[in-house]
Structure formats: structure tokens, C-alpha cells
Amino acid sequence: MVSKLEKQRLENIQRNKELLRSLSLDKISYEIKKDVEEKKAETKAKRQKRKTDTAPKEPIRKSRRLQGIKIEDTEDYQTAMRAKELQQIEEEKLEKLRTMKLPGNVSLIDILKEQNKDNEIKGEDNDDEKLLSEFSRLSDNFSVGDFYEVISKKPTDDKSINKLRKEFKSIDLYEKFLPNQISLTEDRLAIINFHPSNTEKIIVGGDILGNLGIWNPNSDTDENPAITSFNLHGKHISKIAFSTKKLNNLYTASYDNSIRCTDLKTLKSTEVLGLLDDNGNDIGISDIQLSTPNTSSYENLLFFTTLTGQFGSFDIRSKPRTTSISLYRLSDKKIGGFSINPNANYQLSTGSLDRTLKIWDLRKVNANSNWSEKFPSDACIHAYGGFSSRLSVSSTDWNSSGDIVCNGYADAINIFKLGDTTQWNSDFLYKPKKKSKEIIPMTLKPDHVMKHNCRTGKWVSILKARWQMNPKDGYEKFVIGNMQKFFDVYTANGIQVAHLGGKSITAVPAVANFHPTENWLVGGTASGKCVLFS
Structure with a gap:
């Protein structure tokens, strides 16, 4: 038989449980416990990382020489060399245009300029680019005779040339x-x-x-x-x-x-x-x-x-x-x-x-x-x-x-x-x-x-x-x-x-x-x- 005092104690315990349940304190307790455990795990990981970081490491960056890479093999070098070669080719083509003489000691570059002028191509900044474009179009498959219309317009002091040109025109x-x-x-x-x-x-x-x-x-x-x-x-x-x-x-x-x-x-x-x-x-x-x-x-x-x-x-x-x-x-x-x-x-x-x-x-x-x-x-x-x-x-x-x-x-x-x-x-x-x-x-x-x-x-x-x-x-x-x-x-x-x-x-x-x-x-x-x- 339960004494009156024991009965009172059991009632108090039940009342307190209901009070805790109504306040969700058990859930809060679980979350606090979980948070504590996560913080402990994070602290442990940081300690392990500090230990790892203190170990000797190779430098993050190494010179190409130390890596065994030749400068000729690098992409930057090859790109630069390609650009240099293209520029050299263009300069050679322009020089060829300047030195290629047509009958009457007129250079091909002068004739192309005359043609561009006739075609109303304007602008001095890209003259060379346009001349090279025209020269590339011609390639090597052209004859000086293809420019006769421009050549024949140039004045000449030789009367026999003028006479022959007039005769053949007729x-x-x-x-x-x-x-x-x-x-x-x-x-x-x-x-x-x-x-x-x-x-x-x-x-x-x-x-x-x-x-x-x-x-x-x-x-x-x-x-x-x-x-x-x-x-x-x-x-x-x-x-x-x-x-x-x-x-x-x-x-x-x-x-x-x-x-x-x-x-x-x-x-x-x-x-x-x-x-x-x-x-x-x-x-x-x-x-x-x-x-x-x-x-x-x-x-x-x-x-x-x-x-x-x-x-x-x-x-x-x-x-x-x-x-x-x-x-x-x-x-x-x-x-x-x-x-x-x-x-x-x-x-x-x-x-x-x-x-x-x-x-x-x-x-x-x-x-x-x-x-x-x-x-x-x-x-x-x-x-x-x-x-x-x-x-x-x-x-x-x-x-x-x-x-x-x-x-x-x-x-x-x-x-x-x-x-x-x-x-x-x-x-x-x-x-x-x-x-x-x-x-x-x-x-x-x-x-x-x-x-x-x-x-x-x-x-x-x-x-x-x-x-x-x-x-x-x-x-x-x-x-x-x-x-x-x-x-x-x-x-x-x-x-x-x-x-x-x-x-x-x-x-x-x-x-x-x-x-x-x-x-x-x-x-x-x-x-x-x-x-x-x-």
C-alpha cells in the first residue's frame, strides 16, 4: 500500500514531465547536444589540419626551367612566333610589291594603288592591308599585261610607244x-x-x-x-x-x-x-x-x-x-x-x-x-x-x-x-x-x-x-x-x-x-x- 507521501511524490513527477513536454525542452536538449558534438568535431578537424599544414611542402609555383619545360614548347611563345612569322611574310610581300618592276620601271605596288584609286578604295591606315589582299588574290598567276589599262595611262616621252599604242588600239x-x-x-x-x-x-x-x-x-x-x-x-x-x-x-x-x-x-x-x-x-x-x-x-x-x-x-x-x-x-x-x-x-x-x-x-x-x-x-x-x-x-x-x-x-x-x-x-x-x-x-x-x-x-x-x-x-x-x-x-x-x-x-x-x-x-x-x- 502506497503511502500518502509516496503518492504525492509520483504526482509531482508526472506533473513535471507534462510541464517539460509542454515546453519542448527535450527537443531543445537534443539540439544543444547535437550542436555541442558538431563543435567538438569541427575543433578536432581544425587541430588535424594544423598538424597537416605544419608538414613540409613543395612550392606552389615552380619556374619552367625547374619543371623541365622549354620556352619553345610554351603556347605563349608559339603564338608570338606565329604572329612574328605572319608579320615577316607580309613585310616580304610588300617588299616584293615595291621591287617588282613593270615595263617602264613602274612598280607593281604603284599599279595596284592606281587600281585601288580607280575603284574608289580610300583610307591611308589600311593601304598596305588592301594592297596585300589584292596581291594575294592575284597570287603568282598574273601577267604584267593584266595591268595594261593602268600602265598605258601613264605619260611617256617616247613618241614611238604612243604611236604603236594608238595603232594597235585601232x-x-x-x-x-x-x-x-x-x-x-x-x-x-x-x-x-x-x-x-x-x-x-x-x-x-x-x-x-x-x-x-x-x-x-x-x-x-x-x-x-x-x-x-x-x-x-x-x-x-x-x-x-x-x-x-x-x-x-x-x-x-x-x-x-x-x-x-x-x-x-x-x-x-x-x-x-x-x-x-x-x-x-x-x-x-x-x-x-x-x-x-x-x-x-x-x-x-x-x-x-x-x-x-x-x-x-x-x-x-x-x-x-x-x-x-x-x-x-x-x-x-x-x-x-x-x-x-x-x-x-x-x-x-x-x-x-x-x-x-x-x-x-x-x-x-x-x-x-x-x-x-x-x-x-x-x-x-x-x-x-x-x-x-x-x-x-x-x-x-x-x-x-x-x-x-x-x-x-x-x-x-x-x-x-x-x-x-x-x-x-x-x-x-x-x-x-x-x-x-x-x-x-x-x-x-x-x-x-x-x-x-x-x-x-x-x-x-x-x-x-x-x-x-x-x-x-x-x-x-x-x-x-x-x-x-x-x-x-x-x-x-x-x-x-x-x-x-x-x-x-x-x-x-x-x-x-x-x-x-x-x-x-x-x-x-x-x-x-x-x-x-x-
Whole structure:
């Protein structure tokens, strides 16, 4: 039995519990306890961290040298170097623009400034940037002839230049038919030429399949051009030449090994040479030229070069020849073109795939080609010397004033003003040392160099600069095709006097030629079409 006192104590305990529950003191007590425990844990973590921090540590930052990093490998250095290289390239391009001279000693940078002015490009702060942008657009595939409109506006004191420019401005493109309607040959024209007549503009062209086309514009009907075509050779026709005595006798050379003579009146064609090597294999003919009637000992001779680098000649009055012709080794590779000096038929120049222009003397024959690596035992003629090009030389042409023009894949036209070479001795350009092999010195330097895009590629015939043979107006000048579908005409001093073209010329007139005496121009395209200015 619970005493009264014990009963009172139990009631007091129950009352206090209810009071505590109503005040939520147990929850507060739990939270206080939790907070105390968290503070203890935090204090313990700080003590452990202080212990860890007191342990020795490596420096936070180390030099690149201590880390084994080369300065050249860092991104900052490489970025700086790239910026420096770009700046250097731009400076080199600007310097190239400043030093690149056009005919008349005008720099390309001046011409580009003139063009920018014409196009109303203003602002001096970014002039260099705009010029470089224009130069980059041009890249290397341009010719000085592309700037003729700007160049011709510049005043000149040379009355002959002004006269020539005015004259060429007055000649017109043939109007009766558009160039793409005048199909001179079936395939790509490789060579084109005028008949020497100065009354009729008779044009003859040969293509890469051996087809010959003859066009007489004076006989054109309203419906069709007066063109006669026939297959004359089995391969590429490389050259067309007219006899100086019988003007209707047309000589053609071909890669098929033959040289033929065709009478334009009767259209009868005969073979005058079929060239074979010692094993009976065909030797392709790359170029031919008839001697000029100024040296009796070389009169009636037809000179030729081959695809294998040889040179020969024969009398056109003789019967057809095959292997009984003396050949001289002038190159280890293809001779693309050659030219006989009009004032001295014993001198000739050759342009070759071996990247040289060389000048030779027929009067002195050497038993061995000491300079040749592949054919040292072949007979050779004396070499005065030559010119070394960066790339192959496509053509060389000699005029009556003693100037040679040559061009090739190095994208340049070179003019050598040699003057009276009849006074040259055999050792004019050099003297070989005693007891040494005769090595041909590349000592010739061009007097004038013009930038010209000669990158014709696979489908366009090679560009070749050609002098006007006997200009009636007395001015020495040559023509060359322009990749922008124009003809460019230059004087012997490298001054441009014409840039002929038009919207109706839809293809490059790559093979181009002057009439021997008149200022008429003709060109042929990759599709066998003919372009005539007269």
C-alpha cells in the first residue's frame, strides 16, 4: 500500500514531465547536444589540419626551367612566333610589291594603288592591308599585261610607244564570224601562222592530232568561214614555216618524225624528211626553221631540232632523207624551240626542257659532247654560253636587231639585247681552262624581264613569244598569248604596247603569231578555234 507521501511524490513527477513536454525542452536538449558534438568535431578537424599544414611542402609555383619545360614548347611563345612569322611574310610581300618592276620601271605596288584609286578604295591606315589582299588574290598567276589599262595611262616621252599604242588600239577583231565559229582544226591548235602575203590574210594552223587547217577570210561566205582541213601528219604538228623563195611552199614538222612540204596551190604534199635513229625508231621533230638568204654557205638549208635534244639540217633541194643526216647533241632533254640568227645563219639559240637557253656556233664541230652526262660520245657544235632558268624554257626567238626573247614555265619573259653577234669569237663568252672538260657556262643575263603567267596546264598549248619577222613600220615587237584570253604585245625594250581581247574571245589564244610585215595578229585555242585581229 502506497503511502500518502509516496503518492504525492509520483504526482509531482508526472506533473513535471507534462510541464517539460509542454515546453519542448527535450527537443531543445537534443539540439544543444547535437550542436555541442558538431563543435567538438569541427575543433578536432581544425587541430588535424594544423598538424597537416605544419608538414613540409613543395612550392606552389615552380619556374619552367625547374619543371623541365622549354620556352619553345610554351603556347605563349608559339603564338608570338606565329604572329612574328605572319608579320615577316607580309613585310616580304610588300617588299616584293615595291621591287617588282613593270615595263617602264613602274612598280607593281604603284599599279595596284592606281587600281585601288580607280575603284574608289580610300583610307591611308589600311593601304598596305588592301594592297596585300589584292596581291594575294592575284597570287603568282598574273601577267604584267593584266595591268595594261593602268600602265598605258601613264605619260611617256617616247613618241614611238604612243604611236604603236594608238595603232594597235585601232585594229579590230574579225567581225564576220565569232572566234568560236571559226574551227580551223579538229583538235587543240599547237601552231599557227600567217602566209607571207600582205594582200590576203591567209592563215594556217596545225593541231595535236596532225590536222592542218587553211583559212582565207577573204573567201568567207555568209554561212561559213572558207576553211580547208586535212590530215597531214600522224601526230602533233610542232611547226609551220614558209619558203622565202617559193611563198606557196609550206613546210610542216611533226612528232611523228616527218617534215613535209605542201604546195598551197595544188595542195600536193610530199615528205622531205623521215627521221630515224640507229635502231630504226622514229625521232620526233620539235621545231624547224628555214635559213634566211643572207649567207650563201647556209642558203637553202632547213634546220630542225628533236624531242630527244638533237639538232640537224639538210638542203631542201635534195631528195627525201632518212638516216643519212648528221645530228648534233645540244641537250640531254627535249628542245622545245630554237631560232637561227637572221644576221648570221651559223648562230642559233635553243630553249630546252633542261631549263636552259644556249647559243651555238655551227662553224665549229666537236667530236664529243663533253658537257653531256647521258650522251658524252655524241658529236656537238661549239657553245658560246647560255642562260639558266628556274624551270624549263619553252621557246626562244631571234630578231634582226640581235635581240632574243625567251619564255618558259618560270612565268617570265626574258629579253637579251645581244646586238651584232657576227663579231663574236668562238670564245666570246668564256675561255675554257686548259686540260678541262668543256662545260657550257650560264653567263648570259637578260636585259629586260617581264612577269608573265605561263602556267597553261595540260589542256592549253604552251605559250611562246614570237617576234614580228620584218615589221613594215620598223619597230621590233613580239606577241605572246595571255591566260586572261588576250594577246600581249611588247617592244624590244619590254614596253607593252597592246593588250588585245574582248568578250567574244571565250578561250585562251595560246598559240599566237604576227604577220611577217603587217600589224595583224592571229591566235589559236584549245578547241581549234581561230582569233584574228587586223
